[in-house]
Amino acid sequence: MFPIIIGEGSERDPRSIPLSTRDSTYIPNYRRPEDSPEVLREAVKMFKTDHEAAKLRSSSSTYNCVGHLFAARRTWVESDHLLTILERDGYSPFQDVQKLWVGDMVVYENPQGETTHVAQVTEIQLDVEVGGRKVIVLSKWGVYGEYLHELLDVPSRLGKPKAFWTERHEV
Amino acid sequence: MTASEAMNDIERLKFAVNVGLANSFRAFLRNINSEPSVSELLVLAGSREVALDVLKRLVSLSRLRVDFRYLNRFDVPMATYLWVLSRTFPELARAGAEATADLPRTWWADQVCGYILGDWSQKPAASTSAGVTIMSGDLTNVNTTNVAATTSRFSIEPLPGFETSKESSQVKSDADESSEVRYTEENGNGAVPTYTTNSASKSLAEPQ
DSSP states (O other), X not given: OOOOOOSTTSTTOTTSOOOBOTTOOBOOOBOXXXXXXXXXXXXXXXXXXXXXXXXXXEEOSSOOHHHXXXXXXXXBOOGGGHHHHHHHTTOEEEOOGGGOOTTOEEEEEOTTSOEEEEXXXXXXXXXXXXXXXXEEEEEEOTTSEEEEEETTOSOGGGOEEEEEEEOOOOO | OOHHHHHHXXXXXXXXXXXXXXXXXXXXXXXXXXXXXXXXXXXXTTSHHHXXXXXXXXXXXXXXXXXXXXXXXXXXXXXXXXXXXXXXXXXXXXXXXXHHTTOSSOSHHHHHHHHHTTTTTTSOXXXXXXXXXXXXXXXXXXXXXXXXXXXXXXOOSOOTTOOOOXXXXXXOOOOOTTOEEEEEEOTXXXXXXXXXXXXXXXXXXXXX
């Protein structure tokens, strides 16, 4: 269960929106104000230097990575809630990167073992140079832009891939 | 690095971008704690005189005009100053939080204020929440378990790094009104405020 909800972000907070998991558990959320264009531009500039290959899709600070994938970019959901959401939405974890497929989720963790980030696989490319696969994901980098990037190509503060989750059903 | 230099660094856009790489309040606190300028300021703010300067600067920032279309440009610096004060002089942190708690268009600062003022920390613990153990008051030693169950914005659990005052003493924020805020351009990256404070300013009211 989610912890007891007090104050901001609760169902009674007019700044939150109705948002629930598949089993109708309320997901605490909060609509964040937009950052000024100068802040967003600075972020784009800094990330372009450090992550040249990452492609910016959109730049807005009103939602985060969890809000992007589980609230259709409408609101901010703390990453601390991510694992609970995945479980209650019927996702199953797996570790084998070879089994990753389009639509699966990649959960990132920091060295302290805290969930820091989530991305969704958008493309699996053949990497002829190494004879392997290149996993391309779409994710929201903290307060800043939404980027299309390789699995490992994220700012270090967003952590490293720790587990993969899928809701695929085989028939 | 002097306290003034540290504060100027904290108010740069680059700092805001670096620490804004966070998808939770907990991650934000870790980010500010790992910034060199914050580490410097934490040490310097062990002195009450410097801590008072930090509080004055915080109050000065809180009085700047806000463009209501956007988040307060100084949301991150205000949150950082509150956090630094909470680690060094909790009573000053409380004064700062009371001065900034009702500011519009803030995000991180709003959350730090909420915590300092005890909106969540004084509530009874939820049985489903995992504990957060603070060892030596250092974020690098914080032991957190069950990330799905430990939350920040919505949790009543204590957060790492905070030294919140348990008393609900009323501290009047009475910072120096004559502090000056001036702006200089920083390589085209937007206005960066630099400050001078009046050394003959009124001292802050002491906590009861």
